[in-house]
Amino acid sequence: MNTPDNAIRILAPQAAVPVIQRELSRRRFLGFAAALGGTAFLAACTSGGGQTKPGAVATGGPLEKSVSVYTWGDYDAPTVVSDFTAELGPKVSLDSYSSNEELIAKLIAAKGTSGYDIVVPTGVFIPQMIENGLLQKFNKELLPNLANMDPAFIGRAWDPENDYSVCKAWGTTGFVYDKTVITRELKTWDDFFDAAQNEASGKTSLSDDPAAIIGSYFWARNEDWNTTDTTALEECRTFLVEKIAPHIAAFDSYPGTNAIPQGTHALMQGWNGDFRLGFNESSEPDRWQWVLPGPITELWMDNWAIAAGAPNPEAAHAFINFSMSPEALFENLDYIGYHVGGKDMQAEAEAAGLPYLDLIFFSDDQLAAMREQELNESQTLRVDIWNAVKAAAGA
Missing domain, CATH: 3.40.190.10 (Periplasmic binding protein-like II)
Structure with missing residues (x-):
């Protein structure tokens, strides 16, 4: 357990803001704090107790009947969600937040009982989330589609071995x-x-x-x-x-x-x-x-991750793995307009005639300057x- 001296230092809003329109905020690191006129620091737990409730561990067993995803507004192609349910069974529920601060505040308050399986934090927040027990370690044997991800967008500094997170989208x-x-x-x-x-x-x-x-x-x-x-x-x-x-x-x-x-x-x-x-x-x-x-x-990157205490860890792994299939990667790229980290996606996008690809794909020199x-x-x-x-x- 962390002591107050090692408290999590993450900006948090005073109230949740509904996300209802296309292309809403998935990048506001400090927007809520700016509106409040300062920073608010939350302790993940105190010396009085309050550790995150441990969740079930995914072992490759039968999938649960549902999976809950807490993510940015309108950040998944509807066809990917419906195809996952049609092919594998679990029903997907999507709930949205408007800042990383809002996500983290809810996870801290819930202490592993939020009911969410999958979350999508931005990379800069992940080390503190790991340190304070807000994320569950992947069973990477259940994520074979990691092989479809471009090496340039995995192994980032915040999680070098991708033990807790993997690219969802970046920009x-x-x-x-x-x-x-x-x-x-x-x-x-x-x-x-x-x-x-x-x-x-x-x-x-x-x-x-x-x-x-x-x-x-x-x-x-x-x-x-x-x-x-x-x-x-x-x-x-x-x-x-x-x-x-x-x-x-x-x-x-x-x-x-x-x-x-x-x-x-x-x-x-x-x-x-x-x-x-x-x-x-x-x-x-x-x-x-x-x-x-x-x-x-x-360069910013949002990441698939599994919340500590996730009630449906098998289905959570299955949905993340499904979303890293070549077909799902392309559908999500086309839908949200950001690179989703898959291999060889530019040639596929060019062949499909997607417009304004210079706003999605960048050269090695451009990437090196981010x-x-x-x-x-x-x-x-x-x-x-x-x-x-x-x-x-x-x-």
Whole structure:
């Protein structure tokens, strides 16, 4: 059991927010905390007791009649879910959350009695979840379809042996600009900030996400965006508050939903899958230019995992394994618009004629320039900077 000195340090919301629309938040590391004006730290358990209730261990026995998945909104192709039930039997129930913080808060409160079998946390949270007993170790003998996953997207730093997690989907952060307003070519995060202060002043949106805003300052400088150096973070604050905030029209993590189809902004920061959705829905897709900026940017990854105390561990393993079949991987990629980590998927997507594949697949050089987030002791300061940026922009 962890003592209070070794308490889990994960941001948590005060209330759950229903997820009801397509392409909802699966990337808000700190959004709830920003809205609350600070960080909230939860102890996984205290010296008074409260260990996570152990669950049954999957051994390859008969599948249970159901499996419960607690995941991001609209994150699984309906055909994958229905085909799993038709072929293997267990009925799948899907429940959704809007942040990693919400997921973790519920698992901590339930202490192994949440009733959920499968969860889909973002990689940066997994080490703390493992340490605090919130996840159940895989029986990898029941996951033979791990062989279908691209080695580039397994064995990540948060779970090197994939003992507790495996890629569900991954993406990155970039920007889109309106070529009728910004007629020069933009390539880097420095270009983004320059255009925000010039042609796109008053017509720029930033992601509604502290990680992406603060990250982009360090990405532009090819510096460690996970730094805990307070001097560097205060320099970031000064730049964003004084140089950038006066030019910002909105904070919007999902410009693909409205801003691109309606043409309301000329320069927008966001995630690749959301921009792809916007291009698909735009009546003028050629008006917009997607940029994966240099010199570096973000890589995030959501992961299949099994909750500690899962009541249906056999069916949980079966559903994860089914979702890693080549057919299910492709159906999920087509449906959610993010890479799902399977092998040789680009050739299949090209053969199927899927549009905007440059927003799903990236070159080795592009992948090498992506950096993952870490949670560290600078989180409180980062949220404070984020609040200052929004206040300076009048949000």
